[in-house]
Amino acid sequence: MTETTTFAWRPFLLTWSGEWADSLSEDDTRAEDEDARQARWLGFPPASGERIAAMEERLGRRMPPSYREFLEVTDGWRHAGGFVWRLAGTEHADWHNDASGLGESFEEYLEEDAGPEERREVDIWRRGLQLDVESDATYVLMDPEDVDEDGEWAVYTWASWRAEAPERHASFVEFMRDMHREFHSLRSRDAKPAFANDTTREQDARVAEARREARDGDWERAVAALDEARRYGRPRAAGLGDQLRRLLGHTYMVYFEDLVTDPRYAPDLLPPLVAEHAANSNWDDSTLKFHLRGADDDLVSLAYATLDQVRSGTYRYAPDGPFGEAVERARELARWGDTDGAWRTLRDAVPLWEPSGPDHLAPLGWVADPVLGPLLTPERGRELLSTPRGGGVGEAPDPTPGLDPGGLAWLAEPEQGDSHRPYRFVLVEGVEPRELPGRLADDGPGLAEPLTLWEARVRSLRDKREFSSYDDKALMAVGRAGNGWSFAYDGDPAPFDGRRFVSPAAGAAGGTGAVVVWSDLGARHGDPFFHLSVARHGAEVYAFTYAGGEVRRRSGEIPEALDPDRFFGGPEDSAGTERRLLEAVAAEFGVHLPRHAIRVGRLHTFTTRSWTRPPGDGEAYVVIQMNRGEPLPADGGPALGEGPGTD
Structure with missing residues (x-):
């Protein structure tokens, strides 16, 4: 169920407005925004009941609850995220009616047997209520046909420069919360002076707590907190969450951001990063450097040396200490086929693992080891993450069943x-x-x-x-x-x-x-x-x-x-x-x-x-020889010979 009548719009919008005003330098403020900065308010006066009723009569539909309540606080909004500069109130909201022509364009690429989700990406442009008034080629549309049990309309956003399908937000209030996160993410990246406020401090505290929860084995709470902090652009939240996601079997867009270039963590985080690159790069290594921004020459050299080892199958995960000794025993079992025994050996040693620093949440390098990597399954990843390690406290999880059924x-x-x-x-x-x-x-x-x-x-x-x-x-x-x-x-x-x-x-x-x-x-x-x-x-x-x-x-x-x-x-x-x-x-x-x-x-x-005997007397056979660098016969096929001794 989405948040509707219980959402406190005014405190939320006041907080957002104050954070926005404090994040601006004198040079950043556009002339048209100066009044908003001085007032510390991105909104407008509230819309009266009469204005909302007139709007609904003009559009022929009653507006969804969270949008109506928003209008009762402010009749429109400035800077909804980083790319919508003006959001519609009662006067400017209107049916899109495919004014952009995007519905027709999306229709051209729609398969005949397209399902409801693909169909919605076309139909939203024809039936959606457009809320963006001024933007950076970004559309915001509410869908009156995508309605939940509370009467909330889903909101879809799309930007030409993102080249993706429209992004769905469950309701208008969820859209605005996402835009607040987007504002934070952009400001946290490049704001001067440093971007700090109650929201950033709250998120940073949650990141610190998530580190402890992850080491204690409470990975689900840790993932949720880190994902939220990542959406707010908090430093290292993405890299911390990626460590947990990779052990859950996720590889798409897992880059260990801000951590993989830290010399403390690189030896353990580079191998899974370059292994995924090797699996999908088609030998084009230019994109690897993109994920190593800020790395010094030594670390870049380490990355490419590790890449060579991964591609040649010679990479070996070899941590120090008792955990490293268990890793060697696990590899010896796995290379002769006892993958269940290898997993048990590795799993039982996880409490002995020692992190390289406060942002190291679990052992990762083994997933790139050619012999140990195949041990990982999503179930085993959850088992490892549920095991207290690196000083964490808690109970060990029940072991996952083995993967080999035995017998033949x-x-x-x-x-x-x-x-x-x-x-x-x-x-x-x-x-x-x-x-x-x-x-x-x-x-x-x-x-x-x-x-x-x-x-x-x-x-x-x-x-x-x-x-x-x-x-x-x-x-x-x-x-x-x-x-x-x-x-x-x-x-x-x-x-x-x-x-x-x-x-x-x-x-x-x-x-x-x-x-x-x-x-x-x-x-x-x-x-x-x-x-x-x-x-x-x-x-x-x-x-x-x-x-x-x-x-x-x-x-x-x-x-x-x-x-x-x-x-x-x-x-x-x-x-x-x-x-x-x-x-x-x-x-x-x-x-x-x-x-x-x-x-x-x-x-x-x-x-x-x-497994077959040599040919007997009178039995014909064929030998095909292919010589490197020599042209094929005129018919394009290999040289053929028939009978004993034929080349």
């Missing part, structure tokens, strides 16, 4: 916004993830630095110059799969070729056990299939492949729990069958794959040897 059945679920996709993985018992390249790959560079699977695929193709139709070397992410098990996972496998497929289970199981699963039971193209093979001590123990609607290549003595006849041949849909199969594999071997790390996190990767 989640693989049968489509990713959000995507259909079911094929996958394959290898589980090896009794070895660490870093040992998997030695079991699944030929001689090579070993494990790459942690990357998302998409980043790893892009990098693997960057310098690749030869592609073979018979070669199926898998790019796989690695990590821990439970007590004593490690995994290698490929979420974008090549098409399954049952005629030439060679399970890597035997090669991976030297001196231990290995399990291979390759599934595309939800195939959109081709036949659904599912393959399972288990090996011990270098030899296959049992295996089966389901394809073409039947079980094929069945071998060895398959345990009853994994017998394919239990899963195939019934009426159950493919997703249900796959889920039951995966549950059975997880239960048989006591393994799991970490969903969050695989889908969102960054893991070490490597490339395996081929």
